[in-house]
Amino acid sequence: MYLPHTLSEVTGPSFDSSAIDVKASDLTRQHHGEPLGERIIVSGRVLDEDGRPAAHTLIEVWQANAAGRYRHNVDQHNAPLDPNFEGSGHTLSDEHGNFKFITIRPGAYPWRNHYNAWRPAHIHFSVFGPAFATRLITQMYFPGDALLPFDPIFNCTTEEKARNRLISLFDWETTLCEQALGYRFDMILSRRDSTPWEKS
Amino acid sequence: MSLQATTSQTVGPYFQIGLARFYIDDLTGPGVSGDAIEIAGRVFDGDGQPVPDGVIEIWQADAQGKYAHPEFLEELESIQKNDAPAKEHIDALRRLGAFRGFRRVPTQADGLFRFKTIKPGRVPAPDGTLQAPHIDVSVFTRGLLRRLVTRIYFPDEPSNVEDFALKLVEAGRRHTLIAKKSRDGWLEWNVALQGKDETVFFDS
Numbered sequence: 001m002y003l004p005h006t007l008s009e010v011t012g013p014s015f016d017s018s019a020i021d022v023k024a025s026d027l028t029r030q031h032h033g034e035p036l037g038e039r040i041i042v043s044g045r046v047l048d049e050d051g052r053p054a055a056h057t058l059i060e061v062w063q064a065n066a067a068g069r070y071r072h073n074v075d076q077h078n079a080p081l082d083p084n085f086e087g088s089g090h091t092l093s094d095e096h097g098n099f100k101f102i103t104i105r106p107g108a109y110p111w112r113n114h115y116n117a118w119r120p121a122h123i124h125f126s127v128f129g130p131a132f133a134t135r136l137i138t139q140m141y142f143p144g145d146a147l148l149p150f151d152p153i154f155n156c157t158t159e160e161k162a163r164n165r166l167i168s169l170f171d172w173e174t175t176l177c178e179q180a181l182g183y184r185f186d187m188i189l190s191r192r193d194s195t196p197w198e199k200s
Numbered sequence: 201m202s203l204q205a206t207t208s209q210t211v212g213p214y215f216q217i218g219l220a221r222f223y224i225d226d227l228t229g230p231g232v233s234g235d236a237i238e239i240a241g242r243v244f245d246g247d248g249q250p251v252p253d254g255v256i257e258i259w260q261a262d263a264q265g266k267y268a269h270p271e272f273l274e275e276l277e278s279i280q281k282n283d284a285p286a287k288e289h290i291d292a293l294r295r296l297g298a299f300r301g302f303r304r305v306p307t308q309a310d311g312l313f314r315f316k317t318i319k320p321g322r323v324p325a326p327d328g329t330l331q332a333p334h335i336d337v338s339v340f341t342r343g344l345l346r347r348l349v350t351r352i353y354f355p356d357e358p359s360n361v362e363d364f365a366l367k368l369v370e371a372g373r374r375h376t377l378i379a380k381k382s383r384d385g386w387l388e389w390n391v392a393l394q395g396k397d398e399t400v401f402f403d404s
Contacts, residue, residue, distance in 0.1 A: 001368065001369065001400065001401075001402060001403065002368075002402070002403050003349075003365055003368060003402035003403070004326055005326075006323070006324075006325055006326055006331060006364065006365070007267065007323045007324055007325075007331075008259070008260075008261070008267075008323060008331070008334065008336050009336065011259075011267040011269035012259060012269065013259055013268075013300060013301060013302035014268075014269070014270050014300075015222075019222075024221075047203060048203075049202055049203050049204070049205055050202065050203075051203060058222070060218050060219060060221070060222070061218060062214065062215065062217045062218025062219075070214040070217065071217055072213075072214040072216060072217050074213055074214070074253075075213075075214060086217065087217055088217045088218045088221070090221060090222075124209075124211065124212065124214075124215065124218055126211075126215075126218060126219065132259045132336050132338075135257070135338055135347065136206060136208060137208060137209065137210075137211050137215075137340060137347065138206055138207065138208055138209045139209040139210075139212075153209065153210060153212075154209075156209070156210075156345050157207045157209070157345075159207075161204075162204065162207045163207070165204070165206060165207070166206070166207065166209070186206075187206045188203045188204060188205050188206045189205060189206070190205040191205070
């Protein structure tokens with residue numbers, strides 16, 4: 001049922017930079033050795049529907065390794081774990097809402113939902129934004145992935161335009177020569193009703 | 201400019217590796233005033249089976265009914281800069297970083313979750329009344345496209361009858377939002393994702 005936003009919904013948790021591990025935004029440097037796979041840089045902005053940046057907000061990510069295996073005891077896919085890859089990270093957006101992760105392109109993985117079911121490569125994103133009302137957990141996909149049309153989870157989002165906004169864009173600007181391909185993924189948080197400090 | 205909000209997707213079965221770092225089940229302690237309480241419960245699916253792979257997040261005000269929210273604190277400061285007690289309270293919140301009002305706990309194999317907190321104070325409602333003490337809750341589980349939003353209210357709380365949000369809920373379903381007192385002093389509050397006693401979930 002519909003509940004108009006109250007002060008409880010237009011406020012939300014914030015996370016101090018002291019709570020953040022600065023190394024956690026580079027998923028390729030969490031162990032002594034380097035993880036296997038294709039290094040990528042995923043960057044973007046977190047904005048509200050009016051284009052205002054969500055500054056200093058916590059962004060968490062988790063993903064499979066290059067072979068399509070999660071470092072989780074429930075994942076029984078017979079692809080190898082990578083001793084140098086945890087598959088999780090976090091960061092705070094900057095004052096303009098920008099964020100950046102360095103990671104490995106995740107592999108596709110089979111999920112037994114139906115016969116021969118494979119999930120397209122994806123990275124899970126969790127974002128808070130400025131309010132309880134703006135909390136978002138979503139998944140980022142890769143352009144040109146042949147599995148996208150067949151994935152029930154990607155296609156849960158019935159509106160085609162909305163679905164396609166979950167696909168990151170290949171980006172020359174952030175691609176680093178002989179280092180890593182760049183992908184951009186902007187996230188737009190839902191609206192919160194007018195806030196008491198904006199009413200004046 | 202109006203942009204379209206990014207659509208939600210399920211947390212999937214492996215969120216633990218991404219969300220565990222910020223599991224926070226207790227922020228009571230020195231410097232946090234108010235009545236310490238423990239809230240525990242279980243998450244059930246439509247068949248009454250426990251959901252062992254969910255995650256619960258809560259957001260609440262402190263015992264004085266103040267949210268540890270940056271914009272709110274700044275606004276309070278500008279309005280009340282000549283009000284010494286208010287300023288003291290704001291400074292205390294800042295210093296603390298202590299009562300931040302956020303918890304995140306996973307459900308266990310039997311669907312059980314628990315967290316410690318303090319009973320929140322009353323906060324204003326849009327109609328100018330004060331809301332009854334409550335905790336905002338997000339529930340995430342595999343298979344849910346988006347989070348479920350609900351609230352926890354407190355038993356034996358006279359202000360429940362005049363609460364802005366509770367009044368919007370059909371009388372026969374309000375009990376799903378109100379925790380029950382257990383014999384040992386903790387509060388029990390369960391989440392039924394579906395079924396005849398489905399918890400009230402809010403769109404917002």
